[in-house]
Every structure is written in structure tokens, then in C-alpha cells.
Amino acid sequence: MPAAQAQNPDAGLPEDASQMQLDLTDPNTLRPLTQEESLLSLQGGQRLMVEANSAIETQNYGVAAQKLQDVRQVFNQLSNFYQQLAASFSGIDNRIYDTQRKKALETAEMRDQATYQLALVHQAQNQPELAVPLFIQVIRSQNPTRDLGQKSYQQLFELGFVDSPYPSDATPPEGANQTPPDATNSNNGKPLTQENSLLSLPGGKRLMTEASRAVETQDYAMAAQKLQEARQVFNQLSNFYQQLASSFSGIDAPIYNDQRQKALETAEMRDEATYQLALVHRAQNQPELAVPLLIQIIRSQNPTGNFGKKAYQQLFELGFVDSPFPSSGRNQPTSSARPER
Structure with a gap:
């Protein structure tokens, strides 16, 4: 049998193959998930948030809702992935564990911010039945004592889904009424107390x-x-x-x-x-x-x-x-x- 021969690594490549190969000296090539165009990155999620806010400013609530839903998905996936990595490195590398856990918490916070904004957009669309489960998700994630949790509960109170304010001896948290323009129903202040509500x-x-x-x-x-x-x-x-x-x-x-x-x-x-x-x-x-x-x-x-x-x-x-x-x-x-x- 003929002796095995080493293969030429360049065999079969076109003459201009060097022009087709990735430039490994370009940091953007090495770290594509740090770019705004990435579908799974902090930068990509933040870009979507900017686009959603721009849509809210022009009262294009349909586009805003879609962008915010995309943002929630991006940040929720990132948070889950970071949490999984943190769990994998627990007891093995404390530095990586702490970094990934911190990222998991930060992206969860961004997800909850997007969720809260999406709920406000649904209010602007006179769809309180879609806003309620989102506000409850924020409360469960954030804890009622935190700022975003208090704002979400205040929104439930104003919608008429709950009867008691929280905390009972305090004024509504600052920014609780930061609904998009024209988000309130001029006919009544508590739409979920009406018979025509789909969730009451x-x-x-x-x-x-x-x-x-x-x-x-x-x-x-x-x-x-x-x-x-x-x-x-x-x-x-x-x-x-x-x-x-x-x-x-x-x-x-x-x-x-x-x-x-x-x-x-x-x-x-x-x-x-x-x-x-x-x-x-x-x-x-x-x-x-x-x-x-x-x-x-x-x-x-x-x-x-x-x-x-x-x-x-x-x-x-x-x-x-x-x-x-x-x-x-x-x-x-x-x-x-x-x-x-």
C-alpha cells in the first residue's frame, strides 16, 4: 500500500481564498454578539428598546408592542443563559460565577422594564386584559417592595383589578403614571370594573x-x-x-x-x-x-x-x-x- 501522505491544507482552495477568509485581527469578527445587529446581545436588545420608544413617541403602538415583545424575548433568553452559566461555574470559578450571575440579574431587570413598558402600551391600546398579566409578571419577578413592582401594582389598582393600594400609607411611587400618551380611558378610570371588560x-x-x-x-x-x-x-x-x-x-x-x-x-x-x-x-x-x-x-x-x-x-x-x-x-x-x- 502506498504510504499515507499529509494533505495540503490549501489544496482545492481558489487562488483568491485569502480574500474569502475571516480577518481574525478584527475584534468585531471575533465578538459578533457585541454588535447592535446581533439578535442575542445586550446591544441588540437596547437597540430594540430605542426603536420601541421612538414608536411610542409617534403613538405607533402596534410597532411599539412588537418591538417590546422582541426586547422581552431577547433579555429573557440572555438572563436564562447567564443564569445557566453561573450555575455551571458555581464552586468551580467564583469570578466567572459572579460575573454571569450579575449579568443574569441585569438582563432580568431589563426584561422587566420592557415588560412594564409593554403593559403600558397595551393600556394605550385600551387592552387592559393584556396589561394585567404583564404587570403581575413584573410584581412576581421584582417583588412588590421594589420600585418597578410598586409601579406595576399601582397600575393594577388604577385599572380596578385590585381594590387596596400599596403601601396603604404612602403616595403612589414616582413615575407610576408614566403611561404613553392617550393611554387613559376618558370614559372611566377603572376599566376592569366594567361589565364589558374581558377580564373582570x-x-x-x-x-x-x-x-x-x-x-x-x-x-x-x-x-x-x-x-x-x-x-x-x-x-x-x-x-x-x-x-x-x-x-x-x-x-x-x-x-x-x-x-x-x-x-x-x-x-x-x-x-x-x-x-x-x-x-x-x-x-x-x-x-x-x-x-x-x-x-x-x-x-x-x-x-x-x-x-x-x-x-x-x-x-x-x-x-x-x-x-x-x-x-x-x-x-x-x-x-x-x-x-x-
């Missing part, structure tokens, strides 16, 4: 009323749609109130208790809407759709609760379970399969 107790109750009217006319398709929407509203509200309660645990007892109570009340309303929806499916002769809803109620309410007992009785009547509950109720009259009005 009055809005959820309105949907329940409309569902009841549809049941009365036996328009079960319409009733099912309204009840599904009501379930979604009450479930979102319950989750948001629970998140706020967790954020204020050990910080402000009255707000914690208020939000926890609201979380329980809206969860009860969600389960009521779920029970009514299951009855509507029974009226439509669709027991396969009713069963999972009834089980959801039992898991949420506990079998000993009012709706839990009703839901189990429905499963018994449908033949999904064989034993009645409670056992002393073997001779109970069967419940109506029609939705309750």
Missing part, C-alpha cells in the same frame, strides 16, 4: 347571565360557548389573584388575605360555570364531554363540598361510577340533567 368579575358574571338566558330558550350551543368563556375568565382571575397573594405573603397581610380570598371566590365561580357546562353537555346528549368537567369539579371542590357532591351524583347517574356518595344516600332522588337556571 362583572364580565364573567355577565357571561353567566347570558348563558342562563340561552339555557332558558334551549339554545344549548350558545349556552356552552358562554359558559366556556366564563370558565376561562374566572380561571384566569383565580390564577392571577393567587399569584398576587403569593407575592405579598409575608409583606402585606391585608393584601395577601384579600387576594387569597378573591382567588378562592373566583375558583368557586369557575367551578359553578364548569358544572353548568357539564349539565349543558348532558342536555345535548354528550356525556363524554360532561364527564371530564365533572371530575375537574370534584378535584377542585373536594367530594364533600356542595358542587363536589353534585358533580359526583351526575357521574353516578351517567353510569360512570357504580357507588353513590355519601353511602347513606342510596335512596336519594336523582338530580335534573337539565342545566340549572
